[in-house]
Amino acid sequence: MRVISWLIVVGFMSVSSIALSHQRGLDPVQNLSLTVTSPLTGAVRDLSEPINDYLLGIADRGGLKRENQELRAELERLQVLLAKQQNAQQRVTELEDALGVKQNRPEDRLLAADVIATDLSALKRAIAIDRGRGDGLDEGMVVLSRNGSLIGTVSRAYQDYAWIQLITDPESAVNAQVHLNAAPSSPTPAPSPAASPQPSPSNTPPPETVLRLIAAGDLRDGVTLALLPSDARIEPGNLVLTSGHGGNYPRGILIGTVTSAEERPQSPFKSAKVEPASDLSNLDTVLILLSFQPARLSGP
Amino acid sequence: MKPSIVLVVGTFLAVLQASAVPYIQVLGVAPDLILIFAASWAVVRGYDEGFWVIPILGFTRDFISSDPVGTSALALAPIVLLAAVVRLRAMDSEFVPTAIVVAAGTLLYGIISIAILRATGQDTPVTDGALVVLPAIIVNAVFTPIVYFPVHWLGSRTTMRILGPGRISMPL
16 A cells, blocks of 8 residues: 555646656756756766777677778779769859859858767657757757767757757657669660651769669668668668758768668668767767757658 | 665766766666666665655656656556566576566656656657657566676675575576
8 A cells, every 4th residue: 555655646746747748947957957967977977988898899809800801992983983983073063153043051160079978868869968958958969970960969058068869769760762773673674666766875874863862760670761762772871961841951961871771572661770970979069050050850 | 775875876866867878778768767667676685675766766757857747656556466466477587587577668658758748838749759669678677687696796785784695596
């Protein structure tokens, strides 16, 4: 009987707190508790990170060596690509200047923040940072890694601290695009002799097509692309970028790379797993994009 | 144990949970030290101590989390009920009942958390939640000894101060 009475009391207290918290009535208390605990959390994080790296290094030395070799090869390939891109970028800028084209993101204004904690809930993927409303943060703002890839959005902002909902959180959904090399989905029928003459195929590579979709967070798989057309030629290594649709994210921010595509027989759709460009389990510093105001579209 | 000490221990565990514990991923989930501590304390020291220890731990956890405050206090509450049930056990052991309470408590914690998150407008898919909660049952049960033995030692010392020296119970 005592246990039942106690459960009723605790249930009432908890439900009242949940309702009050949902109405943001407890934000000052949560801000205060993060103020008190953040130095300790930061110190323990700083201490445990190198220990974890060291232990992982011992456990997976062979894998690290192999990965290092692969990364060196990748670096060389990317340096060559970068040299070509710089040249192309210069030409694009010159042409944009000549045509007076409005640039997408002329000057990004970024605010750096330190990660102070990881969310305790196993049902969420979120981190706490040491910047809040007092620093100009607002809910919905886009958060990037130090290298500029997408990490998530500000989900809850207190006066001095904020929670960032990562792109791997099950509630996260980002309008994305994948650049694919187009290829015919079905064999082209042979022209009949009576048909009008067709233009002969050229030797140029197939044109690049852009597939627009939703990159959704997933507690187990990180980020997934669902409802892909079954004939979409998505392959491991394809880059996934923000599409800018919906107005909640700027266009062209790197989300990650496709690692595998899953095709089910007789299903009209397939899905793909995406590895985020940034290691979301090991973030120290993040950048909040202050200059981009999300549209925060609501409704259907 | 005084409420202030529970508050300190709860805060310390929450800090560990938010900083170092996420690096320990087994089956894709990290052990929940606060839940294991709450279950160990409720079994070792009796569910009547759990009456006040568990709400303090729950609210402490919520203040350092992005969940609505009260979520953990409510989700941890069934541990008291489970601890009361295992009191009726036939075996003279505290460790096995603790592990059972941890496992069952993890399942109920997950179910209640998902329900609260969904009720407060957060779209946590039940299937995704299940894929996290089910491994967490095993992981938390496996990590129980790490928290249980210090709690048992601490609990025995507290009892000895009250009753005088002498063996109270076997840890296993």
